Every structure is written in structure tokens, then in C-alpha cells.
Amino acid sequence: MTYARNLIYMGMLTCLGLILTACDVANNNSSETAGQASEMDPYVHMSMRRIESPYEYVLDDIKNAIAERGIKINNISHIGNMLARTASDVGASKQVFAHAEAIEFCSSTISRATMEADPHNIVFCPYIITVYALPDDDNITYVSYRRPTPVGSPESQASIKAVEGLLEAIITAAVP
Incomplete structure (x- = not known):
């Protein structure tokens, strides 16, 4: 039963990934998502949302949206702390x-x-969602991820689009 449920879930995520990718291409001027206008666009390889909410709330909501899917968080990298801690060491x-x-x-x-479709797709795992706030605005938080580029066979491409579908579903559940 679990295997059948996982296959259904995978199919649903694949469809969601395809739908979301099509929506992004059709709506590339969205203020929420960086568009896919062209390869020259510096944001073509990322999805980014600007949320009017305190950082701590958004961070907790993203972590909860991941956990609600039965997914374990492997690691949280404290990038802001690392940059602050090492600033004087690099003359910044x-x-x-x-x-x-x-x-x-x-x-x-x-x-x-994804990896059954093509073992070389290992490069797309693990998935990473970043949550950050800039120094001058306490009530604006950004959520972003690197867009996985669909490559290989049609099966491989569909599985990679399912990865993006999962990332979008997590973010949408956390910050609708």
C-alpha cells in the first residue's frame, strides 16, 4: 500500500512540477518569482519570493511545511552568522x-x-531552500531556491520538474 501511495504521490508531484513550470514561463513578470525571460537574466536559475513577514515566522513556517510532508531536515546552514563571524578575517x-x-x-x-530516471541526477540532491532578511528591513523576508534544470530523457526531465514542484509546494504551503 505504501509503494502504491508513493507512486500516486510521485505522479501528483510530477504533474504539479509541470504545471508550476508552465505557470512560471507564462507569468515571468510575477513580482513573487524571478522570471525565466532568458539565459541572460541573472535570476533565471532561481526562484525568489519577497514576503512581508518577520524572518523568524517565515523560517519556522518553511521548516514546518517540510516536516508536514514527512521529510527530515538534514542540516541548517547559518550563512548570515558565518558571514558576520568571518567579516573581519577577510577585511569586510x-x-x-x-x-x-x-x-x-x-x-x-x-x-x-529522479535518480532511477538517471543516476547522474544525484547532483540535484539534497534540496535547499534559503530564508533570509536584509539589514535595513525588519519586516521583509526572502525565500529562494536554485531551480533544478531539467536534463536528460523525458523521464529524467519530468522527475527533475517534480523536485521543483516539491520546492514550490513547500514554499506555497508556508507562505501562500
Whole structure:
């Protein structure tokens, strides 16, 4: 029963990934998502949302949205703290972030499908969602991730789009 449920879930995520990718291409001027206008666009390889909410709330909501899917967070990289801690060591004086974390996780179901489609797709795992706030605005938080580029066979491409579908579903559940 679990295997059948996972296959259904994988199919649903694949469809969601395809739908979201099509929506992004059709709506590339969205203020929420960096568009896919062209390869020259510096944001073509990322999805970014600007949320009017305190950082701590958004971070907790993203972590909860991951956990609600039965996915374990592998690691949280404290990028903002690292940059602040090492600033004087590298001769820097600019504060880049007020807060910045990268949340790393993996879905066994989606990762397996992606790597069964093509073992070289291992490069797309783990998945990372970043949550950060800039120094000058306490009530604006950004959530972003690197867009996985669909490559290989049609099966491989569909499985990679399911990865993006999962990332979008997590973010949408956390910050609708």
C-alpha cells in the first residue's frame, strides 16, 4: 500500500512540477518569482519570493511545511552568522544579511524517482531552500531556491520538474 501511495504521490508531484513550470514561463513578470525571460537574466536559475513577514515566522513556517510532508531536515546552514563571524578575517565591513539560513533536506520518494530516471541526477540532491532578511528591513523576508534544470530523457526531465514542484509546494504551503 505504501509503494502504491508513493507512486500516486510521485505522479501528483510530477504533474504539479509541470504545471508550476508552465505557470512560471507564462507569468515571468510575477513580482513573487524571478522570471525565466532568458539565459541572460541573472535570476533565471532561481526562484525568489519577497514576503512581508518577520524572518523568524517565515523560517519556522518553511521548516514546518517540510516536516508536514514527512521529510527530515538534514542540516541548517547559518550563512548570515558565518558571514558576520568571518567579516573581519577577510577585511569586510559590510553587513550582508540581518539573518540568513539555508535549509537542506531530501525526499526519499522524489530523489529515488529522479535518480532511477538517471543516476547522474544525484547532483540535484539534497534540496535547499534559503530564508533570509536584509539589514535595513525588519519586516521583509526572502525565500529562494536554485531551480533544478531539467536534463536528460523525458523521464529524467519530468522527475527533475517534480523536485521543483516539491520546492514550490513547500514554499506555497508556508507562505501562500
